[in-house]
Amino acid sequence: MEKQPRLLASQLLLKNRVFEVLLNRVILTWKEIPANKKRVSGSIHHPFKVGFCFPKFLHRGKGESGTSHSVSVSEILAVRELDVDGGTKDDGRWQKMPQKLTEAYPYAFTVSYVERVRQHRWRCSDVTFHCPEGALCQQWVQTIREQLAALTSRPKHLLVYINPYGGKQQGKRIYEQKVAPLFACASISTDVIVTEHANHARDHLRTEAELKQYDGVVCVGGDGMFSEIVHGLVFRAQKDNGVDQNSPEEKLVPCTLRIGIIPAGSTDCICYATVGINDPVTSALHIIVGDSQPMDVCSVHHNNTFLRYSVSLLGYGFYGDVLADSVRKRWMGPARYDFSGFKTFLTHHHYEGVVSFLPATDTLGTPGDQTRCRAGCFICQHDGQLYTEDSPEKCKTAPDVSDSENEGGWGVIRGKFLAINAASMSCACPRSPKGLSPAAHLADGTTDLILVRKCSRFNFLRHLLRHTSKDDQFDMTFVEVHRVRRFRFTPCQNDSELDLRENGKQLFSQICHPAYSSWNCDGEILPHAAIEVGVHCQLIKLFARGIEEQSLFEDLAHPCAL
Numbered sequence: 001m002e003k004q005p006r007l008l009a010s011q012l013l014l015k016n017r018v019f020e021v022l023l024n025r026v027i028l029t030w031k032e033i034p035a036n037k038k039r040v041s042g043s044i045h046h047p048f049k050v051g052f053c054f055p056k057f058l059h060r061g062k063g064e065s066g067t068s069h070s071v072s073v074s075e076i077l078a079v080r081e082l083d084v085d086g087g088t089k090d091d092g093r094w095q096k097m098p099q100k101l102t103e104a105y106p107y108a109f110t111v112s113y114v115e116r117v118r119q120h121r122w123r124c125s126d127v128t129f130h131c132p133e134g135a136l137c138q139q140w141v142q143t144i145r146e147q148l149a150a151l152t153s154r155p156k157h158l159l160v161y162i163n164p165y166g167g168k169q170q171g172k173r174i175y176e177q178k179v180a181p182l183f184a185c186a187s188i189s190t191d192v193i194v195t196e197h198a199n200h201a202r203d204h205l206r207t208e209a210e211l212k213q214y215d216g217v218v219c220v221g222g223d224g225m226f227s228e229i230v231h232g233l234v235f236r237a238q239k240d241n242g243v244d245q246n247s248p249e250e251k252l253v254p255c256t257l258r259i260g261i262i263p264a265g266s267t268d269c270i271c272y273a274t275v276g277i278n279d280p281v282t283s284a285l286h287i288i289v290g291d292s293q294p295m296d297v298c299s300v301h302h303n304n305t306f307l308r309y310s311v312s313l314l315g316y317g318f319y320g321d322v323l324a325d326s327v328r329k330r331w332m333g334p335a336r337y338d339f340s341g342f343k344t345f346l347t348h349h350h351y352e353g354v355v356s357f358l359p360a361t362d363t364l365g366t367p368g369d370q371t372r373c374r375a376g377c378f379i380c381q382h383d384g385q386l387y388t389e390d391s392p393e394k395c396k397t398a399p400d401v402s403d404s405e406n407e408g409g410w411g412v413i414r415g416k417f418l419a420i421n422a423a424s425m426s427c428a429c430p431r432s433p434k435g436l437s438p439a440a441h442l443a444d445g446t447t448d449l450i451l452v453r454k455c456s457r458f459n460f461l462r463h464l465l466r467h468t469s470k471d472d473q474f475d476m477t478f479v480e481v482h483r484v485r486r487f488r489f490t491p492c493q494n495d496s497e498l499d500l501r502e503n504g505k506q507l508f509s510q511i512c513h514p515a516y517s518s519w520n521c522d523g524e525i526l527p528h529a530a531i532e533v534g535v536h537c538q539l540i541k542l543f544a545r546g547i548e549e550q551s552l553f554e555d556l557a558h559p560c561a562l
């Protein structure tokens, strides 16, 4: 690791023990000084003036030289000075110091920072250092504040939309109790709008919101609420740049504002697949530290008319029918999907149609890969494009949807399908932690088209169950998966139904087996079954960093093991 010039180094008191505390431009470390090396209590300690060497104790946990901890400056949330009498100057949170210590170390400051706990969960932790002198205390506070102010990717002013009816209807409470105090602690100001009806947030973003004053937009709700924000922001970016959304071939202009999701919905798949968990505090902390994760967006058209954007799942057949059935059961909360899922599984309808698709032949990954899209994903950093010697610049340019038509032939498949799913990302969610397409990428400019052909109920159940286990859900004779840049679907009526209809049994056949399903587009029903879809590489950005690798996560949770 490159040596960083030291900014501060002092011996400070923490929980009645003396620690050597060091700060450079990237890291804050504190290491307990063994009892035999401690100076006499009450002596005054000044910042060291010797040259800095990266502290050896970073490599150790607990040993002869005592416990050591380190925190990346980029994960410090805030610093505040405590009053001499024990109360904080900044936020009125009162913290009493033991009488004995106030005499020798009467000044103190508290650093709030990100701590990693189990399963990708982040928490806000506090550490309070006591100082022998007021000037030293102020120097620490001042220096850390300057460090934080230099982190330009952090948002200062956010626009927040809360859906009070999402998921278990806890959005308002979650925001007020868990998120707002963290934003206040990190000195982030907010304008909060509690939505009054569906599409309130979308329409406000499209027409009214003065976006220039914000560093990001946050939604408190589920995937549907996130979809509203995407529609509002993408529409606005196209309008401001004179781009026609109705043309399926048009290259769309990316949104500049980042989007944060505080999960309070039913599926929370966007949040789960970009952060690794649906936890409001974790998401709030990713927003505060100013993370950035680009994401692909699919545009959906019918007859050259724009219908919707999709970020997670576009599903015809099974997932379309589950959603259509669940709409009337919103009162059941998130359980409506299990109920409707079970019912739809029993009805076991298949649908006939033609799927044509443009394979992404020039990509780095395939849907069968064992590697996963994780924080700092190599494939997404290169927009999913293969790096070739002939065109070294290729990987730097986002693929244009319209250009792709020239890259190769379209595949055409006609058949009877139980499900046609396009997953632009893994769609990992609490129901299926690996998701619909475990190797899909968040920002590679492709979507994984999964075709599940007509099969027995038993086989379909085996396929569904594999979403919850380690077994490969694609390794079944009736399932195929293609990584694509564009696709089209045209429904057609089953031959057997046509026969029935011609024989005057139309009503009977429609009740028994409807000819068409509907598309589930990120939890919204589309009004048409015939659609054309194109992927727009990295059209939006989220306040997230992708799922952190478990090993990295463990190292960071226990930095002494690094």
Ligand SMILES: CCCCCCCCCCCCC/C=C/[C@@H](O)[C@H](COP(=O)(O)O)NC(=O)CCCCCCCCCCCCCCC
Residues within 6 Å of the ligand: 222, 223, 224, 225, 265, 266, 267, 268, 269, 312, 313, 319, 322, 323, 337, 338, 341, 342, 345, 427, 429, 431, 432, 435, 436, 461, 464, 465, 467, 468, 520, 521, 522, 523, 524
């Ligand atoms: C038998 C167990 C089968 C488990 C299969 C689970 C696969 C789950 C993949 C889910 C991908 C979800 C992609 C995200 C979609 C969301 O955009 C979208 C909107 O979310 P929001 O309401 O939070 O705004 N959500 C959805 O469309 C919900 C889809 C959920 C489908 C759940 C299906 C459960 C199936 C249960 C079948 C049970 C069969 C049992 C037979 C004995």
Ligand SMILES: Nc1ncnc2c1ncn2[C@@H]1O[C@H](COP(=O)(O)OP(=O)(O)O)[C@@H](O)[C@H]1O
Residues within 6 Å of the ligand: 162, 163, 164, 165, 166, 167, 168, 194, 195, 196, 197, 198, 199, 200, 220, 221, 222, 223, 224, 225, 226, 228, 264, 265, 266, 267, 268, 523
């Ligand atoms: N105030 C509101 N009243 C009714 N519906 C709303 C309101 N605000 C947002 N919605 C809509 O509620 C739907 C579901 O919201 P979402 O937050 O995704 O929760 P869930 O995950 O439970 O579906 C979205 O389609 C959104 O447009």
Ligand SMILES: [Ca+2]
Residues within 6 Å of the ligand: 296, 423, 424, 425, 440, 441, 442, 443, 444, 445, 446, 447
């Ligand atoms: Ca993708």
